[in-house]
Amino acid sequence: MGVNAATASNPLRSKADLELAFNQLTKPLLPYYSAGGARLDLNGSGAGQAPEVAGMEGFSRIVWGLAPFAAGLDKVDEELLQLALKGITNGTNPEHEEYWGEVADYDQRLVEMASLGLALAIAPDRLWEPLGAEAKQHFYNWLNQINSRRAHDCNWLFFHVLVNVGFHKLGLPYAKDQLEANLNRLEQFYLKDGWYEDGVNGHSDYYVPLAFHYCGLLYSALMKEEDPERAARFEERSVSFAGQFVNWFAEDGRALPYGRSLTYRFAQGALWGAYAFADMPPFELGVVKGLYLRHLRWWFSQPIFSPDGVLTVGYSYPNLIMAENYNAPGSVYWAFKAFLPLGLPDEHPFWQAEELPLPELPAISAQQAPHLVVCRHSERDHVAAFNAGHPGTNEHTHTSAKYEKFVYSASFGFSVPRAEWGLSQGAYDSMLALSEEDNLYRVRRKNEETSIDGDILISVWKPWRDVTVTTYLIAGLPWHLRIHRIETARGLDAAEGGFALPLDATLGVNKQTCSLIGRTGFGGSGISGIRGYERAELVQAQSNTNLMHPRTVIPTLQAKLQPGTHILIAAVYGEPAALEEALPEHWQQSIQLSMQDDWIRAVSPSGKEVIISLKGMNR
Numbered sequence: 143m144g145v146n147a148a149t150a151s152n153p154l155r156s157k158a159d160l161e162l163a164f165n166q167l168t169k170p171l172l173p174y175y176s177a178g179g180a181r182l183d184l185n186g187s188g189a190g191q192a193p194e195v196a197g198m199e200g201f202s203r204i205v206w207g208l209a210p211f212a213a214g215l216d217k218v219d220e221e222l223l224q225l226a227l228k229g230i231t232n233g234t235n236p237e238h239e240e241y242w243g244e245v246a247d248y249d250q251r252l253v254e255m256a257s258l259g260l261a262l263a264i265a266p267d268r269l270w271e272p273l274g275a276e277a278k279q280h281f282y283n284w285l286n287q288i289n290s291r292r293a294h295d296c297n298w299l300f301f302h303v304l305v306n307v308g309f310h311k312l313g314l315p316y317a318k319d320q321l322e323a324n325l326n327r328l329e330q331f332y333l334k335d336g337w338y339e340d341g342v343n344g345h346s347d348y349y350v351p352l353a354f355h356y357c358g359l360l361y362s363a364l365m366k367e368e369d370p371e372r373a374a375r376f377e378e379r380s381v382s383f384a385g386q387f388v389n390w391f392a393e394d395g396r397a398l399p400y401g402r403s404l405t406y407r408f409a410q411g412a413l414w415g416a417y418a419f420a421d422m423p424p425f426e427l428g429v430v431k432g433l434y435l436r437h438l439r440w441w442f443s444q445p446i447f448s449p450d451g452v453l454t455v456g457y458s459y460p461n462l463i464m465a466e467n468y469n470a471p472g473s474v475y476w477a478f479k480a481f482l483p484l485g486l487p488d489e490h491p492f493w494q495a496e497e498l499p500l501p502e503l504p505a506i507s508a509q510q511a512p513h514l515v516v517c518r519h520s521e522r523d524h525v526a527a528f529n530a531g532h533p534g535t536n537e538h539t540h541t542s543a544k545y546e547k548f549v550y551s552a553s554f555g556f557s558v559p560r561a562e563w564g565l566s567q568g569a570y571d572s573m574l575a576l577s578e579e580d581n582l583y584r585v586r587r588k589n590e591e592t593s594i595d596g597d598i599l600i601s602v603w604k605p606w607r608d609v610t611v612t613t614y615l616i617a618g619l620p621w622h623l624r625i626h627r628i629e630t631a632r633g634l635d636a637a638e639g640g641f642a643l644p645l646d647a648t649l650g651v652n653k654q655t656c657s658l659i660g661r662t663g664f665g666g667s668g669i670s671g672i673r674g675y676e677r678a679e680l681v682q683a684q685s686n687t688n689l690m691h692p693r694t695v696i697p698t699l700q701a702k703l704q705p706g707t708h709i710l711i712a713a714v715y716g717e718p719a720a721l722e723e724a725l726p727e728h729w730q731q732s733i734q735l736s737m738q739d740d741w742i743r744a745v746s747p748s749g750k751e752v753i754i755s756l757k758g759m760n761r
Contacts, residue, residue: 146325146447157214157493159483163438164211164481168204168222170451178240179225179371184452186471187462191250198242200472204270207478208230209261210419210485212268230258230269233475234284237311240286247292250468251556255288256301256357262308263364264485270312282314282530289317296331296341299324300574304357307364322573323359326370328354336423337381337511343534344513345545346400348617351387351413354477355380356363359420364502372394377422382415384424388414388433389507389516392499392525392552393667395436396517399689400527400550401539402466405455405474407446410660411437412479419482427491428498433564435497438480453477457555457689464689466539506597506617506748508577515597522665522719525552529587529618530599546586547572548615549625553718554656554667555690557683569687571642571696574613574626576605577635579702586613596750597628608632614754618747620717621729625708625744631702638699640669642683642690651680657726658697666716668697670726674698709756711735 148166166536174184181197189196195629208226241303250272258281261269268389273281288305302317302324309316328639331338331354337346338354358376366373390398397410404410415432417423423430444458454460466499486492503709507516513530533539540558549572550556558567564581575583584605591602597617608631616623624638644664650667651658658678659668671678679696688694713729734745742754 144445144449145443146451148448148451148516149442149760150215155441155497157488160438160481160484161211163442164207165485167451167453167478167644168207169752172221172225172450175225175229176236176240176423178232179229179703180238180240180242181229182472184471186455189470191465191470191472193255194243195250196470196472197235198251198477199234199254199470201226202257203472203475203478205257205261206476207481207484208706209257209265210482212261214486215484216486226269227272230281231273234280235277236280245287245291245716248294249291252288252291252293253298253301255461256304258285258517259301259305260360263304263311263360266312271583274520285309287500289320289462295327296344296493297349298329299382300353300357303328303361307361307748310368311364312531322701328520331484332379335386335509335511336379336381336456337386337509339511345401345532345536347545348403348406348410350383350512352406352409352476355383355413355591356416356479356610357458359416359422361589362422365418374376377420380422381424383574384417384507386507388425388508389502389503390525390527390552390634391433391437391500391524394437395433395438395440396552397437397458398525398550398552398557400514401544402541403476404457404544404689405451405469405470406476406479407457408441408477408480409439412482414479415483419485420749425501428624429501431492432497432499433493434480434483441517461692462687463686464540465612489625489688507536508594508596509650510594513592513594515599515617517597517619519717522620522717523553523618523715525604526550526619526716527554528529528597528615528622529636530592530594530615531586531601531613533589535588542573542585542587546588548574548613549617549622549641549714550640551716553665553686553690554643554716557642557688557694557696560684560687565637565681565696565698566684569642569683569694569696570637570639570698571683571688571694572626572714573639574611575637576609577613577637579633579635581635583635583637585660586611588656596654596749598744598745598752602754607631609634615745616733616746617742618732618754621713621715621732622715623729623733623735623744624710624712625742627706627756628708628710629706630704630708631705633705634703634709636675636703637681638669638675638712641667642691642696643667644690645682645695649695652725653678654726656699657724659715659724660695662698664691666715668715668726669699670713670715670729671699672711672713672735674708674714675701702704707756709754
């Protein structure tokens with residue numbers, strides 16, 4: 143497994159480079175199409191959906207890139223185009239052995255219909271008109287199943303919208319009333335500042351840019367004349383969102399790993415291409431172009447490909463441990479949503495604009511809707527999101543690790559548990575893990591209360607009914623402070639993890655009493671026990687638990703807690719790239735902390751203050 147040499151050497155600066163990248167990514171897939179062309183049967187692990195559905199999913203996800211590619215070129219690679227037409231013909235034909243089948247309520251195939259709806263809307267001359275009359279009718283009939291099936295009440299509603307917009311653009315019968323109902327329902331998920339929640343009480347994660355705003359901008363571009371008021375609203379919200387979302391990106395193009403479906407990789411930056419496609423740049427066009435292209439360059443330099451050039455499941459390297467139950471081998475090609483700008487003509491201003499760096503961004507961006515405070519250390523190009531936590535949860539894979547860690551770093555990534563026994567298997571970076579002295583640990587999964595005041599985040603969570611943890615995060619880079627007030631009716635073991643550090647031969651450790659800083663060629667990570675902790679150690683996490691590095695160590699503080707009330711305080715350090723000498727006491731240069739017999743006072747880098755009572759309520 144490694145870097146794809148072809149894509150890694152692609153400069154990705156022009157439309158021709160992006161066309162080349164699409165060809166470089168799709169050529170290795172051609173041998174994996176089924177005999178009838180209707181499935182992309184990649185080798186790999188299984189997923190929640192049946193193999194034939196997974197094969198159909200792989201086929202449709204390539205269309206996210208093929209549709210704009212075909213729309214924006216006078217001459218298209220005929221081999222892939224003809225294979226797609228063959229697959230559509232056979233996959234929608236009830237008499238063919240590769241028929242995609244009758245679709246049920248909440249079926250994965252409802253998701254996969256969306257790219258085909260987009261193809262009808264923007265590339266009908268390549269992916270509709272060449273079909274014969276019977277094949278067209280089969281294609282329509284198969285897609286039209288979406289109008290009689292129930293979809294999950296979340297971003298899935300937009301897939302119905304795209305299919306019916308495609309029908310409308312071709313003058314075919316479409317479910318106008320249901321289209322309107324779904325668009326109205328999507329309105330109810332809107333929060334503020336451009337943010338949506340992914341369904342009622344759902345998380346606000348990458349599905350906001352890569353589903354809600356991406357599809358909203360497509361709707362705006364395609365339906366502006368028919369529905370100008372809604373199109374304008376989608377555009378206004380997308381511009382508002384960009385002002386916060388841009389803070390999730392480092393100058394080198396990498397983005398914050400946070401939430402689920404991270405194996406879709408460069409779909410993280412697909413929205414920047416959608417802004418260009420919809421002629422709605424939220425910043426100077428060169429800034430949008432720079433964000434978009436640097437993001438692709440960063441991903442294409444990562445070891446994310448199999449030896450024959452096929453994208454693997456994982457994040458910055460192949461990794462099934464971090465994947466969701468719905469991640470089949472072809473699922474990763476939702477990343478092709480990033481190829482939408484290929485639908486723009488060569489002379490479009492986006493392709494003519496000079497690529498520009500990030501705009502001037504604040505050191506701290508408090509984002510209430512997703513419960514995050516994003517901090518930026520420009521000198522080290524380090525971006526990290528501090529997390530107040532969420533009142534709800536779900537049953538997706540590794541939900542606590544993906545949504546409830548105290549901080550998520552674009553450089554250090556985050557870790558997921560490999561199993562349930564002990565600190566090594568749990569890989570508890572950026573978390574407080576608590577055990578009933580039995581080596582089985584619990585972490586924050588949902589919260590009773592959460593709040594954000596500037597760079598101070600507060601949450602109240604209950605790992606057991608008779609254990610209440612109030613967590614105070616004093617956000618900042620490279621140091622941040624964590625304070626926990628723990629009221630427990632049972633004896634507990636506590637472990638507080640810092641950022642995971644790649645394990646390599648140059649690892650050096652600066653260890654003091656209950657303080658530890660580790661260094662490698664990548665950077666440094668450390669943790670200092672200020673109150674309540676008894677020892678510090680480097681926990682060697684089990685392999686492939688971290689999204690960025692397959693082998694890691696986690697600086698960890700530990701303590702034993704008897705029934706009663708306890709205060710734990712830790713200063714946590716993380717800095718990538720070249721390091722100056724960092725010592726455990728250096729946190730005091732940016733954070734003020736005063737401790738008395740009955741209260742603690744902390745002042746954040748921005749001057750915000752929190753006072754914590756050791757005997758009663760906070761004040």
